Amino acid sequence: MRQKEREFVYWCVFFLYTGKKIINHPPPRSKMTLFSTSAREVTKMAEDSYEEAIAGLKKLLSEKNELEDAAAAKIRQLTAELQGVEGKKSDPDEKIRAGFAHFKAEKYEKNPDLYGQLAKGQSPKFLVFACSDSRVCPSHILNFQPGEAFVVRNIANMVPPYDQTKYSGVGAAVEYAVVHLKVENILVIGHSCCGGIKGLMSIPDDGSTNSDFIEEWVKICLTAKAKVKAECCNLDPAEQCTKLEKEAVNVSLGNLLTYPFVREAVVKKSIALKGGHYDFVNGSFELWNIDFKLNPSISL
Amino acid sequence: MANKSYEEAIVSLQSLLSEKGELGPVVAERIDEITAELQQSRKTFDPVQRIKCGWLYFKTEIYDKNPELFDKLKKGQEPKFLVFACSDSRVSPTTVLNFQPGEAFMARNIANMVPPYDKLRYSGVGAVIEYAVLYLKVENIVVIGHSACGGIEALMNLPKDGSESTEFIENWVKIGLPAKAKVLAEHPESTFEEQCKYCEKEAVNVSLANLLTYPFVRDGLVNKTLALKGGYYDFIKGEFQLWGLHFHLSSPCTL
Numbered sequence: 174m175r176q177k178e179r180e181f182v183y184w185c186v187f188f189l190y191t192g193k194k195i196i197n198h199p200p201p202r203s204k205m206t207l208f209s210t211s212a213r214e215v216t217k218m219a220e221d222s223y224e225e226a227i228a229g230l231k232k233l234l235s236e237k238n239e240l241e242d243a244a245a246a247k248i249r250q251l252t253a254e255l256q257g258v259e260g261k262k263s264d265p266d267e268k269i270r271a272g273f274a275h276f277k278a279e280k281y282e283k284n285p286d287l288y289g290q291l292a293k294g295q296s297p298k299f300l301v302f303a304c305s306d307s308r309v310c311p312s313h314i315l316n317f318q319p320g321e322a323f324v325v326r327n328i329a330n331m332v333p334p335y336d337q338t339k340y341s342g343v344g345a346a347v348e349y350a351v352v353h354l355k356v357e358n359i360l361v362i363g364h365s366c367c368g369g370i371k372g373l374m375s376i377p378d379d380g381s382t383n384s385d386f387i388e389e390w391v392k393i394c395l396t397a398k399a400k401v402k403a404e405c406c407n408l409d410p411a412e413q414c415t416k417l418e419k420e421a422v423n424v425s426l427g428n429l430l431t432y433p434f435v436r437e438a439v440v441k442k443s444i445a446l447k448g449g450h451y452d453f454v455n456g457s458f459e460l461w462n463i464d465f466k467l468n469p470s471i472s473l
Numbered sequence: 474m475a476n477k478s479y480e481e482a483i484v485s486l487q488s489l490l491s492e493k494g495e496l497g498p499v500v501a502e503r504i505d506e507i508t509a510e511l512q513q514s515r516k517t518f519d520p521v522q523r524i525k526c527g528w529l530y531f532k533t534e535i536y537d538k539n540p541e542l543f544d545k546l547k548k549g550q551e552p553k554f555l556v557f558a559c560s561d562s563r564v565s566p567t568t569v570l571n572f573q574p575g576e577a578f579m580a581r582n583i584a585n586m587v588p589p590y591d592k593l594r595y596s597g598v599g600a601v602i603e604y605a606v607l608y609l610k611v612e613n614i615v616v617i618g619h620s621a622c623g624g625i626e627a628l629m630n631l632p633k634d635g636s637e638s639t640e641f642i643e644n645w646v647k648i649g650l651p652a653k654a655k656v657l658a659e660h661p662e663s664t665f666e667e668q669c670k671y672c673e674k675e676a677v678n679v680s681l682a683n684l685l686t687y688p689f690v691r692d693g694l695v696n697k698t699l700a701l702k703g704g705y706y707d708f709i710k711g712e713f714q715l716w717g718l719h720f721h722l723s724s725p726c727t728l
Contacts, residue, residue: 265553265554265612265613265615265700265702266702266715268553269570269615269702269704269713269715270715271571272569272570272571272572273569273570273571273713275571276568276569276570276571277711277713280568281708281711282711288708288711291563291708292621292708292709294621295561295562295563297562298518298520298523299520305578305579305580305601305604305605306550306578307550307552307572307574307575307576307577307578307579308546308550308574308575309574310565310567310572310574310577310579311565312565312567312568313531313535313567313574314527314528314531315524315527315528315531316526316527316528316530316531317527317562317565318568319562319563319564319565319568320562320563321562322562323560323561323562324560324562324565324581325560325581325582326579326580326581327580327582327597327600327601328597328600328601328604331597333597337640337641337644338593338594339593339594339596340597341594341641341644341645342582342583342586342588342595342597342598342645343582343597344640344641344645345582345583345624345639345641345642345644345645345646346560346582346583347641348639348640348641348642349560349583349623349624349642350560353623357518357520358520360524366547366549368604368608369600369604384600384603385592385599385603385689386592386596386599386600386602386603387600387603387604389592389596389600390596390597390599390600391600434640445520447520447524449524453536453543453546453547454547456532456536456537456543458528458532460521460524460525
């Protein structure tokens with residue numbers, strides 16, 4: 174390797190070791206607070222490491238010239254990796270940092286009474302089931318403020334029936350909201366263009382699946398699909414999906430009644446069950462109730 | 474229309490009372506009760522009204538004012554984040570991290586838990602991760618814990634013999650048992666509140682580790698198309714911490 178190439182290799186090692194040191198050796202306890210190590214500290218660390226690294230590499234290459242080409246290739250690869258990692262690293266961390274800074278300045282610090290209250294506890298009036306879809310967060314579409322709604326989000330906003338083995342996640346959320354937080358309303362919100370509902374619609378009639386989890390999960394609302402297919406066979410696929418989005422909400426509302434603590438609260442009228450559908454294509458929102466009553470029994 | 478029906482009702486009632494004068498005192502009492510009920514209902518919370526107001530605010534201030542964004546979102550979503558957050562009403566990531574529509578695919582459950590890969594017991598979380606990683610191709614998975622988490626408190630309160638008194642909650646939060654064990658081993662002298670705080674953060678690490686049990690997550694990490702991050706929102710102090718999990722599989726060598 175000629176002198177110029179050798180110098181290039183040494184400069185690459187300097188810059189790369191500097192960068193690698195910062196990225197692969199974050200502050201202790203694998204935790205970075207957002208406002209962390211100062212730039213000056215980082216540069217000093219980097220400069221010390223550079224001296225050591227250069228000395229080591231120079232020594233090795235002077236003893237074993239044949240390694241220079243291999244070293245150059247490895248360093249070029251490291252440069253590419255580092256540039257890729259660095260490019261990706263700063264964006265999401267920066268997005269999160271900026272997002273929290275905005276919340277802190279515009280909401281948290283401007284509402285000390287509210288946040289002081291919330292620090293002591295929560296008493297939301299709603300338990301909301303919404304889809305995980307990035308376009309349908311209830312904080313946006315219904316403008317829920319901190320403290321107002323206990324929220325569960327999953328694929329296609331489904332409430333499965335009571336099952337301590339298969340569906341403990343949803344069961345835990347419903348139990349906590351109804352029994353401990355004593356919410357007054359459970360709202361299940363479906364939405365337009367739901368990928369999960371589309372997936373349900375696409376499951377072949379023999380029930381075969383080719384996903385690890387998705388299709389098994391959306392099969393929770395298979396009865397809704399049967400109903401839509403029977404009643405709406407004249408509609409085009411997109412319209413059938415819209416019908417299914419709403420009918421699946423009804424299946425979920427029905428499934429809520431399989432939880433004894435929900436049934437009890439509904440009968441006592443301490444809780445109301447509501448269904449919703451957010452259509453972001455047309456910019457509309459529908460809301461409906463499900464009423465449930467048990468008449469007193471009579472002896473026959 | 475309402476007034477007309479009220480007047481008609483009053484007329485019917487008066488007609489009945491003129492035929493059956495003895496009902497007077499009973500009716501008077503019932504009318505007092507109805508009056509009290511109606512006064513009370515003016516103060517009680519109206520959920521339909523609340524939902525309507527919330528929707529109208531969104532529709533006029535956000536949806537109608539951002540036609541380009543919402544036209545784009547009608548066609549599809551390309552979120553860069555999959556976020557796991559607690560169902561707690563105080564910790565919506567949309568609010569706390571100012572996510573805009575389309576930016577973050579979200580899963581919310583008790584104590585923001587990611588259980589290990591299990592097609593029978595944990596299909597819900599599995600479906601979210603599968604959809605986000607394989608179909609939406611998110612670039613980041615962030616698991617966010619928070620202060621004063623009721624689910625973590627339930628985990629820390631679990632009796633040593635593992636017995637449960639809830640139908641679902643304790644069984645679910647047991648996903649975080651490794652975090653509890655670590656906290657009790659490392660901070661045996663701390664107060665219960667301090668131990669809960671350590672556990673809130675350590676449970677995030679347990680969830681991050683559980684993410685690695687999903688082959689499509691491992692593939693994403695190895696291919697460097699996916700990054701895992703842990704977060705902690707302390708709403709008592711007004712602080713947010715963020716950290717990363719680094720994962721690397723070296724090429725195997727034949728021995």
